[in-house]
Amino acid sequence: VSTASVALQPTVVEPASPGRRLYPRPVWTIILAVYAVLAIGMPVLHLLVPAGSALHVSDYTVTLAGKILCYATVALAMDLVWGYTGILSLGHGLFFALGGYAMGMYLMRAIGRDGVYGDPVLPDFMVFLDWKELPWYWTGSNHLLQQALLVVLVPGLLAFVFGWFAFRSRIRGVYFSIITQALTYAAMLLFFRNQTGFGGNNGFTDFKRILGFPLASPRTRVVLLVLSATLLLSVLVACRALVLSKVGRVLTAIRDAEDRVRFCGYDPVSFKLFVWTLSAAICGIAGALYVPQVGIINPSEMSPANSVEIAIAVALGGRGTLLGPILGAALLHGAKSVLTVAFPELWLFVLGLMFILVTRWLPRGVLGLFWREDRT
Amino acid sequence: VPSAELRIRLPLLLLVFAVAASPAAAAQPPDPHPRPGLDAATLDRLVDPETRDETIASLVEGTDVRALPLLRALLEGNLYRGPPVLLDRQGTLEDALTGAPAQVDRDQLEQVTINNRVRKTLERAVAALSLLQGTPAERLEAAHVLQENPSAEVLPAVQKALAAESSGEVRETLRATVAMLALASPDAGQRLTAVEELRKAHAKRQLMQRLEVEQDPAVLAALREAVRDVDLALQRAAMVGLAFSGLSLGSILLLAALGLAITFGLMGVINMAHGELLMVGAYATWLVQAAFRGTRHFDWYLLAALPASFLAAALVGALLEITVVRKLYGRPLETLLATWGASLLIIQAVRVAFGAQNVEVSNPSWMSGGVTLLPDLVLPWNRIVILLFSAGVLLGVWLLLTRTRLGLLVRAVTQDRQRAAGLGVRTPRVDLLAFAIGSGIAGLGGCALSQIGNVGPELGQGFIVDSFMVVVLGGVGQLAGTTIAAASLGVVNKLLEPWAGAVMAKIVVLVFVILFIQRRPQGLFALRGRALEEG
Numbered sequence: 001v002s003t004a005s006v007a008l009q010p011t012v013v014e015p016a017s018p019g020r021r022l023y024p025r026p027v028w029t030i031i032l033a034v035y036a037v038l039a040i041g042m043p044v045l046h047l048l049v050p051a052g053s054a055l056h057v058s059d060y061t062v063t064l065a066g067k068i069l070c071y072a073t074v075a076l077a078m079d080l081v082w083g084y085t086g087i088l089s090l091g092h093g094l095f096f097a098l099g100g101y102a103m104g105m106y107l108m109r110a111i112g113r114d115g116v117y118g119d120p121v122l123p124d125f126m127v128f129l130d131w132k133e134l135p136w137y138w139t140g141s142n143h144l145l146q147q148a149l150l151v152v153l154v155p156g157l158l159a160f161v162f163g164w165f166a167f168r169s170r171i172r173g174v175y176f177s178i179i180t181q182a183l184t185y186a187a188m189l190l191f192f193r194n195q196t197g198f199g200g201n202n203g204f205t206d207f208k209r210i211l212g213f214p215l216a217s218p219r220t221r222v223v224l225l226v227l228s229a230t231l232l233l234s235v236l237v238a239c240r241a242l243v244l245s246k247v248g249r250v251l252t253a254i255r256d257a258e259d260r261v262r263f264c265g266y267d268p269v270s271f272k273l274f275v276w277t278l279s280a281a282i283c284g285i286a287g288a289l290y291v292p293q294v295g296i297i298n299p300s301e302m303s304p305a306n307s308v309e310i311a312i313a314v315a316l317g318g319r320g321t322l323l324g325p326i327l328g329a330a331l332l333h334g335a336k337s338v339l340t341v342a343f344p345e346l347w348l349f350v351l352g353l354m355f356i357l358v359t360r361w362l363p364r365g366v367l368g369l370f371w372r373e374d375r376t
Numbered sequence: 377v378p379s380a381e382l383r384i385r386l387p388l389l390l391l392v393f394a395v396a397a398s399p400a401a402a403a404q405p406p407d408p409h410p411r412p413g414l415d416a417a418t419l420d421r422l423v424d425p426e427t428r429d430e431t432i433a434s435l436v437e438g439t440d441v442r443a444l445p446l447l448r449a450l451l452e453g454n455l456y457r458g459p460p461v462l463l464d465r466q467g468t469l470e471d472a473l474t475g476a477p478a479q480v481d482r483d484q485l486e487q488v489t490i491n492n493r494v495r496k497t498l499e500r501a502v503a504a505l506s507l508l509q510g511t512p513a514e515r516l517e518a519a520h521v522l523q524e525n526p527s528a529e530v531l532p533a534v535q536k537a538l539a540a541e542s543s544g545e546v547r548e549t550l551r552a553t554v555a556m557l558a559l560a561s562p563d564a565g566q567r568l569t570a571v572e573e574l575r576k577a578h579a580k581r582q583l584m585q586r587l588e589v590e591q592d593p594a595v596l597a598a599l600r601e602a603v604r605d606v607d608l609a610l611q612r613a614a615m616v617g618l619a620f621s622g623l624s625l626g627s628i629l630l631l632a633a634l635g636l637a638i639t640f641g642l643m644g645v646i647n648m649a650h651g652e653l654l655m656v657g658a659y660a661t662w663l664v665q666a667a668f669r670g671t672r673h674f675d676w677y678l679l680a681a682l683p684a685s686f687l688a689a690a691l692v693g694a695l696l697e698i699t700v701v702r703k704l705y706g707r708p709l710e711t712l713l714a715t716w717g718a719s720l721l722i723i724q725a726v727r728v729a730f731g732a733q734n735v736e737v738s739n740p741s742w743m744s745g746g747v748t749l750l751p752d753l754v755l756p757w758n759r760i761v762i763l764l765f766s767a768g769v770l771l772g773v774w775l776l777l778t779r780t781r782l783g784l785l786v787r788a789v790t791q792d793r794q795r796a797a798g799l800g801v802r803t804p805r806v807d808l809l810a811f812a813i814g815s816g817i818a819g820l821g822g823c824a825l826s827q828i829g830n831v832g833p834e835l836g837q838g839f840i841v842d843s844f845m846v847v848v849l850g851g852v853g854q855l856a857g858t859t860i861a862a863a864s865l866g867v868v869n870k871l872l873e874p875w876a877g878a879v880m881a882k883i884v885v886l887v888f889v890i891l892f893i894q895r896r897p898q899g900l901f902a903l904r905g906r907a908l909e910e911g
Contacts, residue, residue: 088709171893174646174708178844179890185841186886189879304841308716315713348724355717359710360703 022240027323031236038065039229043222062221063293068333069228070290075313075325076235077282082311083320084243085275086255087172091180092283093307094187095155099284100297101191102154104204105138106147107215107292111208124206125199135197144211151288152281159280160273167269167276172258181304191299203298210292221293228289232326235282239322242275251275252320309351315358318365327367416473419461422446423488429497436501439533444505446472451498456485496525504530507537512546519549523556531557552577564592571595575602578609613753618870624759626866627766628828630859631821632839633846634766634773637858638814640847642777642790643807645701646712649719650843651836653815656692657685657822658831659726662735675740678823685823686816692722693815697808705807719836727833734832743827762824769820774855776813786810845889865889 023031042065045057074096081087108123117127121134140146162183166176194200213220242248253261254268261268291297300306309332317328332354339347362368418435421427435443446463449455454464455472462480463472469485470477490498499521506518515537522530534557538550555573558566559582567590574583583603590596632654639645647653661681668677696718704711739758746756777783785806788796797803825835842865850861865885872881 082709088712090712165891169893169895174712175848175893177709177712178646178848179893182841182845182886182890186883190883193879308713312713312717315710345724345728348720348727352717352720352724355720356700356714359707359714359717360700363710 022237022244035229035233039226043226046222047218059221062225064337066225066228066293067290068330069232070286071313071333072326072329073232073235073286074283074310075329076239076322077279078310078314079319079322079325080239080275081279082314084248084255085251085272087272087276088177088311089180090177090304090307090311091184092310094184094302095159095280095283096287097297097301098155098158099151099287100291100301101198102147102150103288103291104297105141106144107207107210108204109142110210111206114208125202129194151284155284156277156281160277163273163276167272181307184302184307185304188299188302191302201299203296205296207292207295215292215295224289224293231285231289236322247271312355312358316354316365318367321367324365324367328365419472422450423457423461428494432497432501433529436504436530436533439505439508439536441505441508444502447498447502447505450488450490451495451502453487455488457488500525500527500530504533507534508540512543515546516549519546519553522553527560531561552579556582559586564595567595568598571598571602575605578606580606580610617753619867620755622867622870623863624763625870626863627763628825629842629846629866630766630862631769631824632843633858633862634769635814635818635821636843636847637855639811641858642786643810645811646708646715648712648716648840649696649722650818651840652719652722653689653693653818654822654825654839655726655833655836656722657689657819658826658835659730660685660688660819661823661826662737662831665737675742678740681823682820685819689819689822690812690816694808694812697811701811702804702807723833732833734830737826737831739827758827762828765824769817770855770859773817782809845886848893849889
């Protein structure tokens with residue numbers, strides 16, 4: 001209820017260009033500048049500046065940037081359901097991981113004969129388990145196009161079915177959160193089994209190439225980075241358009257007073273189901289871009305802790321602001337990658353304190369400190 | 377050339393002869409044998425392959441335990457042909473009859489060798505005679521040797537041993553052994569008695585083996601019936617065992633969920649650090665155990681560990697309430713995230729203080745071992761104690777909520793906070809106490825958990841999803857619901873395990889809970905608790 005500070009007043013829409021309607025000019029400048037740094041600046045500095053130079057951007061930095069962009073996309077998707085619709089999901093890591101697994105299946109098949117056992121069809125872990133042929137659900141996984149469809153369809157369909165059951169029964173608030181946590185926990189247990197056919201607790205790794213391009217090469221890395229940045233930008237624009245639309249207004253209304261929305265004649269279930277499924281599909285795409293960049297996907301991505309981290313990234317940046325969660329994901333994962341290397345014991349203390357401090361003293365997140373969304 | 381062939385065939389022929397002769401020797405009434413014992417003639421007959429079988433048989437029949445060292449020596453290849461026959465006793469040679477030390481060049485000695493068939497007979501003979509002496513453990517071992525390798529000829533010896541046996545456990549085994557041996561007896565009446573005995577002992581394997589060769593129709597019918605009975609009994613035992621392990625799991629879930637039933641069910645506070653309070657309780661138990669180690673009161677350290685684990689977890693819980701939960705009443709989603717953060721802090725603090733490895737908490741001696749209900753069903757003491765303990769904690773919580781002033785206040789504040797405050801109830805104090813008690817109960821759960829599982833910093837992580845499922849399934853705010861949900865989740869989980877495997881069982885249960893609360897969401901939202909009304 002405290003999040004009701006984002007007022008329900010209609011935005012004053014000036015008859016301007018479509019872009020101006022989404023963000024004022026200074027905000028657009030910042031967004032495009034960040035995009036330019038990530039999608040043009042970093043690739044140029046990585047590919048064209050020699051490795052010895054001070055201006056050179058290392059492999060590690062490029063991969064880290066790509067990773068954080070994927071996390072930021074997930075945070076955006078989370079903000080859509082939590083920040084705007086008031087549904088706190090503790091299972092978004094599941095959708096992210098499912099997208100990653102769909103992509104990982106293609107990457108495993110693309111290894112071809114270069115695996116440890118040299119089997120032309122079966123991935124190494126299947127040869128190791130003494131399987132003779134691919135399980136039925138691996139059919140066609142050597143086609144990137146099919147897997148790209150599954151990246152969206154599998155998380156989307158799962159979210160749709162789950163959401164249909166949950167929203168129809170009016171399960172909300174903390175109950176919904178707990179059930180989503182149980183869902184991702186159950187899925188994690190399922191994927192830990194070798195017999196499930198997704199590599200057990202080792203998951204997928206040792207990828208070699210994507211569409212024939214070696215994953216280790218700087219060019220492939222840069223292409224994936226640009227794709228991640230572009231994905232984030234397009235998701236941001238799409239989400240912004242959505243939340244400013246009439247549908248977005250209804251979503252915010254559901255967050256603030258679901259019963260009143262129902263009494264006004266709207267059906268909250270279909271709105272919630274729509275935004276929930278959309279959010280899951282976005283997570284799937286982010287997961288699919290994440291896997292080739294980090295080179296591994298395993299069931300620990302589905303652990304409840306990972307999903308809670310997504311939520312805290314959103315809370316840290318500022319719920320219901322879209323830009324905030326991007327900032328939050330960057331801060332969280334930037335701090336994580338620095339601290340887990342420099343002070344491994346300290347990281348969990350920092351993360352734990354972050355949870356408490358943000359929820360107690362920063363209800364509007366870091367962005368809320370200096371920017372109020374609804375004062376246009 | 378022909379003589380060489382003869383030399384090869386001769387032992388074979390002898391062997392064939394011996395095989396043909398031995399059942400006849402066992403079945404016929406004994407000749408006027410020389411009295412078995414350690415006289416020179418018996419020894420000579422034992423060394424001579426021609427007369428060896430009947431000599432062994434008569435020694436067993438006479439249950440002459442003085443022959444045991446000789447038979448053992450023969451079995452182990454420590455007997456040398458004489459005259460005089462020599463025995464190698466741990467490296468020194470001595471006269472087999474008198475025991476006098478002998479000075480002989482070993483190179484000139486000829487070992488008394490035995491073939492595999494004789495080896496079996498000898499093993500049986502040694503085992504049958506060992507039943508009459510030695511420690512109970514040795515006697516038990518001998519009885520097992522006879523069960524593995526039964527033959528009717530040792531039956532009288534075993535019966536004699538049974539009559540003289542004093543240890544109950546050995547008696548049981550011997551009785552089964554007698555039945556097993558009697559099953560091969562030529563007398564149909566003895567076989568029937570044996571079938572009856574084996575039915576009682578649930579010896580399905582022996583019954584099945586006999587079923588294949590039995591000719592007598594009466595015995596055959598008895599055998600069939602016995603096998604059916606044993607099958608039924610085994611199934612019943614398996615069911616009882618399954619129900620017990622299910623209830624045991626349920627009692628653990630109950631202990632983990634009872635504290636949650638107060639903090640989440642009654643107060644409506646989502647405490648994601650609840651599992652860590654279990655862990656705090658388990659570590660408190662470990663510390664108390666360390667303090668008691670080496671003293672003569674070690675067996676009773678649990679009595680001190682119970683209040684210690686309660687207080688430790690209650691203190692941590694109270695701290696959590698004051699610093700985090702209190703500030704976030706009415707904001708359940710924020711409470712959820714903040715307490716998750718607190719759980720990370722607690723885990724990491726424990727890791728820094730006590731190390732990331734599991735610590736060792738041992739059962740007191742009175743909790744090790746178990747109750748043997750049936751030969752195939754042993755209920756471990758520690759699980760029984762925890763089952764009773766969780767029932768006790770449940771009773772305590774129920775009494776606390778319904779029979780004490782604090783319980784009354786907690787219920788009042790839960791049902792209508794403002795009116796309670798208006799009537800002069802100091803609601804913040806009630807909140808703090810209720811939260812601390814709920815946390816303390818989690819600590820008790822941790823103390824119990826330390827007795828059956830590993831204690832490590834991640835102990836609580838495995839319980840958080842399960843215990844929330846219990847509370848959600850049972851319906852918030854109801855102890856009865858929590859209890860039934862815990863027990864049924866435990867039993868269902870264990871029932872599914874043999875069919876689907878442990879992991880799949882867990883997944884199926886989670887999916888079941890998710891589907892169940894689709895069907896009966898009103899059970900969840902019936903409570904008029906604060907912080908549960910959203911939107």
